[in-house]
Amino acid sequence: MAELTKRYGMVIDLTTCLGCQACSAACSLQNETPYFAGKFRTNVEDIEEGTFPNTTRTFFPHLCMHCEDAPCARVCPTGATYQNADGVVMIDYAKCMGCTACIDACPYGARYVYSKDDVKKAKEVFGPANQHMVPHVDKCNFCYEDRTSQGMQPACASTCPGDARIFGDLNDPNSQVAQLVSSGKAKPLGAQFGTKPKVYYIG
Amino acid sequence: MTLLQQSNWHGLIAAYLFLGGLGGGVMALGALADLFWQANDAQADRRPALFAGLAGMVALGVGSLILVLDLVQPLAAIFALSNFHSWITWGILFISLYFVAGILYVFPYLRKQRVAGPAQRVAGIAAGILGLLVSVYTGFLLSSSTGIPFWNTPALPLLFLVSGVSTGAALLMLHLITLKSSPFAAHTLHLLERVDLGLVAFELLILFAFINMASAGNAGIKAGAQYLLGSVGFTVGVALLGLLLPAILEAISIRKKQVSLTVAASVFVLIGGALLRIYVLQAGYFALPWLQ
Numbered sequence: 001m002a003e004l005t006k007r008y009g010m011v012i013d014l015t016t017c018l019g020c021q022a023c024s025a026a027c028s029l030q031n032e033t034p035y036f037a038g039k040f041r042t043n044v045e046d047i048e049e050g051t052f053p054n055t056t057r058t059f060f061p062h063l064c065m066h067c068e069d070a071p072c073a074r075v076c077p078t079g080a081t082y083q084n085a086d087g088v089v090m091i092d093y094a095k096c097m098g099c100t101a102c103i104d105a106c107p108y109g110a111r112y113v114y115s116k117d118d119v120k121k122a123k124e125v126f127g128p129a130n131q132h133m134v135p136h137v138d139k140c141n142f143c144y145e146d147r148t149s150q151g152m153q154p155a156c157a158s159t160c161p162g163d164a165r166i167f168g169d170l171n172d173p174n175s176q177v178a179q180l181v182s183s184g185k186a187k188p189l190g191a192q193f194g195t196k197p198k199v200y201y202i203g
Numbered sequence: 204m205t206l207l208q209q210s211n212w213h214g215l216i217a218a219y220l221f222l223g224g225l226g227g228g229v230m231a232l233g234a235l236a237d238l239f240w241q242a243n244d245a246q247a248d249r250r251p252a253l254f255a256g257l258a259g260m261v262a263l264g265v266g267s268l269i270l271v272l273d274l275v276q277p278l279a280a281i282f283a284l285s286n287f288h289s290w291i292t293w294g295i296l297f298i299s300l301y302f303v304a305g306i307l308y309v310f311p312y313l314r315k316q317r318v319a320g321p322a323q324r325v326a327g328i329a330a331g332i333l334g335l336l337v338s339v340y341t342g343f344l345l346s347s348s349t350g351i352p353f354w355n356t357p358a359l360p361l362l363f364l365v366s367g368v369s370t371g372a373a374l375l376m377l378h379l380i381t382l383k384s385s386p387f388a389a390h391t392l393h394l395l396e397r398v399d400l401g402l403v404a405f406e407l408l409i410l411f412a413f414i415n416m417a418s419a420g421n422a423g424i425k426a427g428a429q430y431l432l433g434s435v436g437f438t439v440g441v442a443l444l445g446l447l448l449p450a451i452l453e454a455i456s457i458r459k460k461q462v463s464l465t466v467a468a469s470v471f472v473l474i475g476g477a478l479l480r481i482y483v484l485q486a487g488y489f490a491l492p493w494l495q
Binding site: 045047060071076077078094095096098099100101104106107109135193195 | 209211212270274275276277278279280282283284285286288289290291292295344347348349350351354487489491492493494
């Protein structure tokens with residue numbers, strides 16, 4: 001395998017997430033995803049635990065973990081899901097037949113069906129020539145084509161008021177993400193699944 | 204710990220898993236009996252092979268059609284076969300070759316040919332092996348789901364293979380009892396009943412070992428086992444009526460040669476096989492990592 005030039009990743013700081021869902025909104029508009037059907041590429045869980053007076057409330061943002069050993073890409077019969085040269089797990093919508101094997105393969109619940117009905121509704125909401133002209137199984141692609149490959153931040157990271165999302169190149173030792181990961185401050189979620197996720201969490 | 208029940212694969216996929224196992228199993232047993240349990244001469248009775256081949260291809264054909272219609276974008280299926288890490292790629296390959304071999308094997312019998320030529324025998328053996336591969340593939344399809352702990356085990360391919368061949372035996376036996384004056388049919392029925400008794404006993408053992416292991420496993424796989432043990436449709440429908448009862452009926456029938464017992468056992472095996480797929484799909488529990 002050729003040496004990867006970049007290895008995009010993200011660190012999410014749970015201590016600064018406000019649960020405002022600006023990331024979900026920015027993502028939906030940037031990527032024209034079916035928020036009208038309750039489907040999101042990224043979302044913030046509002047987790048309440050314990051009984052009064054000993055209660056905690058955690059806001060937990062999640063998205064595709066862009067696993068190095070992505071199980072969704074492994075089970076994809078058409079090769080529609082693949083990892084690109086910058087380490088981003090991408091989907092070629094035209095090649096996806098929608099067998100949905102990837103949905104059951106992903107331990108992070110990152111994938112959903114962009115259905116025929118969603119495609120129809122998206123034409124009304126986002127215009128007749130939007131990014132999703134055919135039904136497929138969808139997920140986050142780190143805003144690769146329109147933003148991150150052009151040197152910009154993903155929509156969720158650039159819109160986050162608490163700077164809870166830090167995006168960067170894990171292969172660049174000077175990047176903030178690489179330093180947070182190598183210092184051990186940021187840890188992967190669900191390491192037991194063994195898929196080597198590239199999204200890490202602080203807190 | 205919050206556990207969720209998967210809702211991605213249900214009814215139609217269960218129907219496919221059943222029909223795939225059945226179509227694969229009946230072809231394998233039909234070809235085995237036809238090519239190895241009788242002499243290849245003008246006296247050979249080719250009706251069981253014809254039935255097994257045609258019924259198998261109809262079952263698998265209907266099952267595959269269900270799968271294709273269930274796709275979000277069926278036209279993109281032309282891109283399948285591009286990732287050999289994917290079990291679906293292998294499944295499409297097995298199913299396609301099954302039909303090629305099955306047609307080459309069965310077609311000469313349709314034209315009343317009695318003696319099978321060398322090429323036809325090879326096609327028959329290939330169709331039988333591909334039948335077994337299709338049957339075991341239905342298990343690999345589920346067991347490659349890394350997000351669903353109850354499916355992601357080596358037990359499923361084995362369970363679905365044994366169950367698929369057993370339902371195939373049941374269907375073939377239901378045909379054989381209609382061939383009253385055929386010595387070959389009587390002989391095959393006699394052997395198949397013994398084979399199926401062994402398969403059903405083995406299936407009970409696999410199920411017991413699987414659920415026994417799952418009951419002591421991680422939260423997701425444990426929830427699957429508990430769901431099955433708490434469902435009457437599984438404990439009574441699959442385990443008792445679909446496996447234990449047919450085993451008893453077959454054991455009696457082998458001694459007493461009562462056709463009614465064979466019919467009852469075969470019908471229960473088929474119903475049990477269909478229920479097994481439905482319940483295994485429903486046992487697909489998982490925990491999202493942020494809820495752990």
